[in-house]
Amino acid sequence: TQLLEQSPQFLSIQEGENLTVYCNSSSVFSSLQWYRQEPGEGPVLLVTVVTGGEVKKLKRLTFQFGDARKDSSLHITAAQPGDTGLYLCAGGRETSGSRLTFGEGTQLTVNP
Amino acid sequence: KAGVTQTPRYLIKTRGQQVTLSCSPISGHRSVSWYQQTPGQGLQFLFEYFSETQRNKGNFPGRFSGRQFSNSRSEMNVSTLELGDSALYLCASSLVPAYSGNTIYFGEGSWLTVV
Numbered sequence: 001t002q003l004l005e006q007s008p009q010f011l012s013i014q015e016g017e018n019l020t021v022y023c024n025s026s027s028v029f030s031s032l033q034w035y036r037q038e039p040g041e042g043p044v045l046l047v048t049v050v051t052g053g054e055v056k057k058l059k060r061l062t063f064q065f066g067d068a069r070k071d072s073s074l075h076i077t078a079a080q081p082g083d084t085g086l087y088l089c090a091g092g093r094e095t096s097g098s099r100l101t102f103g104e105g106t107q108l109t110v111n112p
Numbered sequence: 113k114a115g116v117t118q119t120p121r122y123l124i125k126t127r128g129q130q131v132t133l134s135c136s137p138i139s140g141h142r143s144v145s146w147y148q149q150t151p152g153q154g155l156q157f158l159f160e161y162f163s164e165t166q167r168n169k170g171n172f173p174g175r176f177s178g179r180q181f182s183n184s185r186s187e188m189n190v191s192t193l194e195l196g197d198s199a200l201y202l203c204a205s206s207l208v209p210a211y212s213g214n215t216i217y218f219g220e221g222s223w224l225t226v227v
Contacts, residue, residue: 033216042116042202042218043155088155098145098206098216099168102155 003027004091006103013079014111021074021087021106029091032065032072033100037086046074079110116205116219124225130191133222137184137205143167144186145216146178149200158201161186162208193226200224 005024013019023032031050035043047056049065049072056063060083062075072089086107090100117136125131137144145168146158157170161180178188184205190197200221 035218040220040223042204042220045215045217048215090155097162097168098143098160098204099157099170100147100155100216101157102147104154 003101004089004103006087006089006106008106009104010107010109012109012111015080016078017110019076019079019108021089021108022071023073023089023103024071025091026070027091028069029101030069030094031092032069033090033092034063034072034074035088035090037088037105043088076108079108081110081112084108084110116203116217118201118203118219118222120222121220122223122225124227125193127193127195127226129193130189131193131224132187132189133201133203133224135186135188135203135205135219137186137203138217141205141207141217142184143206143208144180144184145204145206146186146188147202147204147218148172149202149221150198155202158188190224195226198224198226 003025007022033048034046037043047063052067052069054065060077064073086105088105089103092100119134143162145160147155149155159178160168164180175191180186200223202221203219204216206216
């Protein structure tokens with residue numbers, strides 16, 4: 001059973017467009033992390049959100065943690081080809097140490 | 113400072129063989145966790161070590177094992193390899209076992225192909 005559902009799984013857009021990726025769960029997480037992974041490389045942490053309703057911005061990327069800490073979203077404004085990659089959300093729980101539950105990922109392609 | 117270092121980066125093994133993968137965490141980090149990434153299953157947690165003790169274990173068969181040394185370096189071993197073990201094996205480190213807000217850093221991974 002996939003505890004974190006990511007949508008969409010694939011997204012192909014043109015440079016300059018906006019997009020939103022969703023990460024949903026029926027379970028509560030203590031923290032929610034977003035990673036970006038490029039082919040042949042390990043995931044690189046983008047952001048960690050820990051408070052329900054929290055919003056964090058990283059340049060053109062906006063991350064939100066749901067009030068109930070069961071869902072999160074990643075919004076990219078004016079996407080660029082350099083944003084291309086696999087975006088992964090991962091949930092953590094205080095009782096689980098470094099054990100993260102990952103979503104299936106969203107493969108984003110931004111075409112010039 | 114240096115990131116998480118994994119060796120080897122690529123390897124090919126035959127069914128039935130065993131393999132050992134190595135991970136050096138970021139200097140000062142004492143917690144190491146391992147994940148398996150495959151196209152079909154995504155990233156799945158294998159195990160976590162802290163202070164040379166396994167703290168957490170995922171749902172993998174006993175063929176998958178690991179250990180951590182006093183210098184925090186970690187190894188994982190897979191015995192009696194099966195074709196389905198072909199995957200990217202990722203090591204991650206954190207200062208202490210990560211929970212809310214703590215940061216986990218991933219290495220570049222070890223690509224294992226079983227033929």
